[in-house]
Amino acid sequence: MDNPHHNSNSLVWDNAEDIEIESMDDESLLMERPFDPTLIKIETKTPSLDTLIKRVKRSSIQMNTEDYFQRKDDLWDKTKQSRLIESILIRFPLPAFFFDASDDDKWLVVDGLQRLSSIRNFVVDKTLSLVNLEFLTHLNGKKWDDLSEDLHRVIEESQVVIYKIMPGTPTDVKFNIFKRINTGGLILESQEIRHALFQGKPSKFIHELAQLESFKKATNYKIKTERMLDRDFANRFVSFYLLGLKNYGSKEYGQDLDSFMSRAMAEINDRTDEELESVKQAFESSMVLAHKIFDREAFRKVRGVYERLPPINKALFDGLSTQLGLLNSQEADRLLKNSNKFKSKLAQELSDNPDFFTSVTSATGDKKRVQYRHETINHLINDCI
Numbered sequence: 001m002d003n004p005h006h007n008s009n010s011l012v013w014d015n016a017e018d019i020e021i022e023s024m025d026d027e028s029l030l031m032e033r034p035f036d037p038t039l040i041k042i043e044t045k046t047p048s049l050d051t052l053i054k055r056v057k058r059s060s061i062q063m064n065t066e067d068y069f070q071r072k073d074d075l076w077d078k079t080k081q082s083r084l085i086e087s088i089l090i091r092f093p094l095p096a097f098f099f100d101a102s103d104d105d106k107w108l109v110v111d112g113l114q115r116l117s118s119i120r121n122f123v124v125d126k127t128l129s130l131v132n133l134e135f136l137t138h139l140n141g142k143k144w145d146d147l148s149e150d151l152h153r154v155i156e157e158s159q160v161v162i163y164k165i166m167p168g169t170p171t172d173v174k175f176n177i178f179k180r181i182n183t184g185g186l187i188l189e190s191q192e193i194r195h196a197l198f199q200g201k202p203s204k205f206i207h208e209l210a211q212l213e214s215f216k217k218a219t220n221y222k223i224k225t226e227r228m229l230d231r232d233f234a235n236r237f238v239s240f241y242l243l244g245l246k247n248y249g250s251k252e253y254g255q256d257l258d259s260f261m262s263r264a265m266a267e268i269n270d271r272t273d274e275e276l277e278s279v280k281q282a283f284e285s286s287m288v289l290a291h292k293i294f295d296r297e298a299f300r301k302v303r304g305v306y307e308r309l310p311p312i313n314k315a316l317f318d319g320l321s322t323q324l325g326l327l328n329s330q331e332a333d334r335l336l337k338n339s340n341k342f343k344s345k346l347a348q349e350l351s352d353n354p355d356f357f358t359s360v361t362s363a364t365g366d367k368k369r370v371q372y373r374h375e376t377i378n379h380l381i382n383d384c385i
Contacts (some may be wrong), residue, residue, distance in 0.1 A: 018222040018303075019229065020311040023362040039173050041166040044100075049088070049119070050156035052097070056120050061099070061107045063120065079132040081118035086133045088119075088158050089151060098181050100174065100196075101164040108196060110165070111181055123155065171197055171266065172259050190258050191232040194265055204270040205276055209234035212280075214287035219312060220296045233317055237283050239264035240322040242271075245374050249367030257365035286325035289332050293339040301360065303351040315360040319373040323381055334385040342384040349376060 005241075055061045076084075088094065097112035109116060121128040126144045133140055139147070163181075165174055165315040176191045195203045209215065210230040223230045239261045240248070247260075254260035268276065290298040299317040300310040327335065335342060349356045359373040 010260075015351075017134055018220075018311050020313045022314045039170055040177070041169045042177070043164045043166050045162050045164065046159050047162065048156060049158045049160050052116065052160065053119065053123055053156065055107065056116070056124050056131065058186055060105050061063045061109065061116070062111075063109070063117065076114045076118060078128065079112075081121060081128055082130040082133055084115055084118045085122050085128070085130060086136055086139075087154070088155050089139075090135055091154070091158070094160055094374050096161040096163055098163045099165065100178075102167045102169070102174075107164075110178055171262060173252070175258065175262055188229045189229075189232070190261075191228040191235060194235065194262055195228055195231065197262070198265040198268075200269075202265040205268050206265065206282075209238070209280060209283050212287065214284045214291070218287040218291040218298050219340070220298070222312060233314065234283070235261050235264065236314065236318040237286070237321045237325065238268070238279060240318055240374070241279060241325055242267050242283060245322075245371060248370050257370070282325040283321070285327075285329075285332065286304065286321045289324050289327075289336065290320060292336055295341060297343075301350050301357070303347050313360055315370075315373060317365040318370075319360070319377045323374060323377045327381070327385075331381075331385050335381060338384040342380060345380045345383065346377075 021341050036158050054062070056063065071158045079378050084094075094115065095112070097116065098110040100108040100110055102108075118128070122130075123144055128143065130136075130142050145151075165177060169177075174195055174197060175190075178188060178196070179190070195206075210225070212235070214228075215234065219233070223233060236257075243253050243260065249255055249260075271279075294300075296309065299312045299315050299320060301316060302310060324332070324335075350360075351357075353376070355372060359369040359376070363369055
C-alpha cells in the first residue's frame with residue numbers, strides 16, 4: 001500500500017503540535033445565515049481615559065484575562081508601553097477598546113488588553129518608568145508621580161472610544177463579534193472564546209475532561225494545553241455525545257461546528273452532576289478503548305505503511321471518540337476482541353473510500369461530511385461486533 005503521506009496534498013500539520021491543521025470552511029456559511037442586526041447590541045461611548053482608569057482601580061475591568069481567555073497581559077516591552085503613554089501625552093488618538101459588558105461590574109477585555117495594561121502599569125500601579133521616548137525625551141526615566149499635574153490632566157482627560165457588547169446579546173452573536181474584532185498580538189482561538197463566554201460549570205467541566213490521564217494517553221501526550229487546544233478536543237466529544245449527531249447543522253443547535261460546540265457548553269449548565277458524571281465516564285471509556293485498539297496510532301489517518309506517523313486529526317477524533325463512547329461495556333469488549341479487524345477496516349476505508357477520506361480532511365464542518373464520517377465509523381464498529 002502507498003505511503004499515506006504521498007499524494008495527499010491537503011495533509012498539513014503543525015510540527016510543534018503534531019496535530020493536523022483542520023480545513024473547516026465554516027466562513028462560507030456566513031452569508032447563508034446572516035444575523036438579525038437587531039440582535040447585535042453594541043454601545044459606543046467616548047469617555048475620558050480616567051473612566052477606564054477608575055474601573056481598573058476598582059477591578060471592574062477583568063485585567064487577568066488568563067482566567068477567561070488564557071491570554072497574558074504585559075506582553076509589551078517597556079519601550080512599547082512608554083511610547084503609548086507618550087502618544088497620549090502628545091494627544092495622538094488611541095485605537096478603540098472593546099469590552100464585553102454583559103456584567104457591568106466585571107467587563108471582559110475583548111480588544112485593547114496590552115494598551116490597557118500599559119496605562120495600568122503607569123497610572124495605577126506606578127511601576128513603569130518611561131524609556132526610549134521619541135518626542136518627549138526629557139520625560140525619559142519619569143514615573144507617574146514625577147509628572148506635573150498638567151500632564152496628569154492631559155492623560156486623565158484624553159478622550160477614548162470604547163465599544164461595549166451589552167447584556168442580551170445572544171451567545172452566538174457574541175461569539176462572532178469576538179472572532180471578528182479581536183486584533184491584538186494574539187488572535188483568540190474559538191475554544192478560548194467559548195471558555196470566556198461559558199464561565200463556571202461548563203468551562204470547568206471541559207477542563208476536567210481535558211485533564212484526564214486517559215485522554216492524554218490516548219492522544220500520546222501530543223495535544224498541548226496552550227491556546228486550549230486540549231479543551232477543543234474534549235468539547236468536540238461532549239458536543240456530539242450530548243446533543244446527538246442528528247442535531248448537527250440544525251438551526252436550533254448550530255449550523256456549523258463552532259455554533260454546535262458553543263451550544264453544547266450551554267447545555268452543560270442544564271445537566272445534573274449525575275448526568276455530567278455519565279458523560280465523563282463515557283469519554284474516559286472511549287479514550288481507554290481507543291488506546292487499547294490503536295495505541296499511538298489513535299485518531300490518525302493511518303492507511304498502511306508509513307515513514308512517519310501521521311498527525312492527530314480532529315475530525316477523526318470527533319467521529320471515533322463519540323462512536324466509541326456510545327458503546328456499552330459488552331459492545332466495547334466485543335470490539336476489543338476484534339480490534340485488528342476494526343483497525344484494518346478503518347485503514348481500508350481511509351485508503352479506498354475518497355468520500356470518507358475527504359470527510360476528515362477538508363470542509364470538516366460541513367453537515368454532510370460530519371454525518372458521513374460518524375455514520376461510516378458507526379457501520380465499521382457494527383461490522384466488528
